[in-house]
Amino acid sequence: MTQAEYRASSPTESAPLLSPSTARPIYSQATPATPADTPxxxxxxxxxxxxxxxxxxxxxxxxxxxxxxxxxxxxxxxxxxxxxxxxxxxxxxxxxxxxxxxxxxxxxxxxxxxxxxxxxxxxxxxxxxxxxxxxxxxxxxxxxxxxxxxxxxxxxxxxxxxxxxxxxxxxxxxxxxxxxxxxxxxxxxxxxxxxxxxxxxxxxxxxxxxxxxxxxxxxxxxxxxxxxxxxxxxxxxxxxxxxxxLRRMDFLGSATLAGTVGALLLGFSLKESEQLSWTNPLIWSLFVASVVSAILFVLVETRWAHMPILPLRLITQRTPLAVCLTNFFCSIASFSVVYNVPLYFSAVRMASSTNAGLHLLPHSIALSTGSIFAGWIMRHTARFYYLTLCSALLSVVSTAMVAFWNDSTASWHLWFDIVPQGLGVASIITSTLIAIIAGVAKADVAIATGITYLFRTTGQVLGVSLSGTVLQAVLLNKLRARIHGPDAEQIITSIRHSTDVIASLDPERQVAAIASYADALRVVFICQTVLNFLAFLCTLPIEENPLPGTLEAQEEQFRRNLEAQRRQEVDT
CATH class of the missing domain: 1.20.1250.20 (MFS general substrate transporter like domains)
Incomplete structure (x- = not known):
């Protein structure tokens, strides 16, 4: 019997969600065992x-x-x-x-x-x-x-x-x-x-x-x-x-997923916070543990889990995959901006901590208004595709402008160049959440929402740790090239650990420290632009689905999505 024939003939296709049953390896990645008329x-x-x-x-x-x-x-x-x-x-x-x-x-x-x-x-x-x-x-x-x-x-x-x-x-x-x-x-x-x-x-x-x-x-x-x-x-x-x-909860899948994500992020975080080398046994053992957990997670979700915690059939669909990757790259870039723009003003412009923090205020306002604006657009047009594309382009342009900051950059640029980034990120997060919900069956809404938050929070952590790793690597190289003398290593270490030290240096070394931070941050800002561009590319495959204006119409669309999903699985 073929997989399609099995799905068509299996009595479990119309069984209640929590009816007793034995493990169904093939069905575990198929459409949820909830009939279209029983959400x-x-x-x-x-x-x-x-x-x-x-x-x-x-x-x-x-x-x-x-x-x-x-x-x-x-x-x-x-x-x-x-x-x-x-x-x-x-x-x-x-x-x-x-x-x-x-x-x-x-x-x-x-x-x-x-x-x-x-x-x-x-x-x-x-x-x-x-x-x-x-x-x-x-x-x-x-x-x-x-x-x-x-x-x-x-x-x-x-x-x-x-x-x-x-x-x-x-x-x-x-x-x-x-x-x-x-x-x-x-x-x-x-x-x-x-x-x-x-x-x-x-x-x-x-x-x-x-x-x-x-x-x-x-x-x-x-x-x-x-x-x-x-x-x-x-x-x-x-x-x-x-x-x-609770017996139907996928605890083994939950444990292996937590091991995959936790070991990966802990490896990057320790690399940045403890300034360990990539060859350090603790770092590479964490990455190996993450890979092993990932393999076990895939096996659990495809072979044993009755109600998978993260159904692979869902994440491999066109729109959910595009939405997850968009949120992932967008979140890395966004949190890198939030953590490194104030550092630019503290280390390069020698501004006070208060002044450095104030430069994020327009960005924070943009984050709030961007979500409202995106919601208003979708409410009046019932469309989200071109909104998502334009929002992603806004983020690319914004971080590109930040990457060109230098000593001659006008003051108003320093205040407002990151505003499009805030608007774009807020709009993307809002529109992509709607996109993934509009494209799945009712039974998958909660899981799809959880998946987007997983990719988003993972990107946030990586945005801090990876940008810190890149910054410290470039900064160390630039400082060693510019600062020499018997006490050079001690001074370089103190500069890397605290920007407050820069003001107490002699003029020559102060200039070297500021220039080194400027070079290192420019590399980080360029990486942010590349990540936002990757996020833009990931928005292209997202499908435009209708946005129902009533809850009744929404229920009907969820049923149509479920039927379309089942037809697609039978065809494949």
Whole structure:
């Protein structure tokens, strides 16, 4: 019997999602075992009052706001925490542990929201995030604090993912982009307030209070989610016990995926933070472990997993693959910009930290307005393809202009050349999320959303670590070529570790240090341009699908997508 005949004749094609069955190696990568008329979530067209929708969004977005607030609060606290424990050299791991945990656990929440429901998955995410955050406030050592941030990251990735999935259940795709933009504004507001708020709390009450004060906001979010986020699953899923649903979770796939992503990102992060060589046994062993985990992950997903955590049949489709790669390259470039543009003003223009940070303000405003603008365009045109292409080109042009910065660059260029990057990135993130949702079946919406967040967060971590690695490699080479003498290596090391040293150098070495930083950052900026161009190329294969204006039309489109997917699988 051929694979196509097997799929056509198998009785499981119409079986309930959670009906008992034996392992089906071929079917595990086929269309989800959910008939077209039985969505994982009940028909989203059931009427909800405007007040109910507002309360649901308030519960979801308050959690998103808290996650963003926490991120910048912690960034502000790393120096005082390092000083408190007398381990400033380990302070960067506070952020690294959180981001690594987010990357490893983000994909789990797509499937978890299908098994336990949107409310259940969000409450689990908030529980991990809250427990880890409060544990940070009582940490007795730097190692305990790093571990607590990792626990918080186990929930932090799920907060954004589940919130996005739940909004898709409530809002038609034609308006979905606009609501995504509104959510991004709250995220940006939280990120913007976190820095000054964290600094004020630290100065007034100590760094522990900055973690503990988040508990009331967390309690507010948990209460709203518990009471208001009622998006019911199908009758079949509701009839199953929690233990039955959890037994269908792909825990082996989750473990191997976490090993793949975690080992890869940890290798790059340690290479940059500890300045280890590529031949260091720890670095290459982590990369080997990542490759081994990746091979095991593919075997698990294709041969054994009944409900794969990341279905390979989905990620190999044209639009989902293009969207994932676009988000990946775009996120690497975007986070490289955020971390290296302030460094340019500190090390090359010799500006104060405050002034360097202010140069990111237009970029931050552009990130918020870009999402709203993209949502407004999609709402009025019901199209996203050319919007995505133009947004990707904006990012390419922006980073190219930044790469040409020099001593004679006009002041207004230094303030506004990164604005198109912010507009482009925000628009791309919004439009590609809509693109992948519009092209999949209802049963794949949660998984597809989780996949985009996985590629996005992975790109964010790599954007910081890879740009740091490139910067330090070029900077070391340039400094050694320009600075000589018996104390040269000591001076070079101090310049690489802190830009504050530059102001205290003699004029000749100061000029050499500034020129070396300028050369190294120019290479990083050129790499950002190349990455944005790759993101543009990845947007080209994205398919234009209709954006339904009502939830009823959206349900119908999901059914058509499912039928088209099944026909394609039979044909192949």
């Amino acid at each position: 994982l979530v009940k028909d989203a067209s059931e009427q909800r009052s405007q007040a109910d929708v507002i309360w649901i969004l308030a519960g979801l977005w308050s959690a998103v706001f808290l996650g963003a607030l926490d991120g910048t609060i912690v960034a502000t606290l790393m120096t005082p925490i390092g000083n408190y424990f007398n381990k400033s050299n380990d302070a960067p791991y506070i952020g690294t542990s959180y981001l690594l945990s987010v990357c490893c656990f983000t994909p789990l929440y797509g499937r978890l929201s299908d098994v336990l429901g949107r409310k259940g998955a969000m409450l689990i995410a908030l529980t991990f995030f809250g427990f880890g955050t409060i544990l940070c406030g009582f940490a007795s050592s730097m190692n305990m604090l790093i571990a607590a941030r990792a626990i918080a990251g186990m929930g932090g990735g799920g907060v954004m993912t589940v919130a996005s999935i739940a909004v898709t259940d409530l809002i038609p795709l034609k308006q979905r982009g606009l609501y995504q933009g509104l959510g991004n504004i709250l995220f940006g507001l939280g990120a913007g307030l976190g820095g000054p708020l964290g600094g004020w709390i630290n100065d007034s009450f100590g760094w522990r209070a900055a973690f503990l004060f988040q508990a009331p906001i967390l309690a507010f979010s948990v209460t709203l989610v518990s009471i208001k986020v009622n998006i019911p699953l199908s009758a079949d899923l509701q009839s199953r016990s929690i233990s039955e649903r």
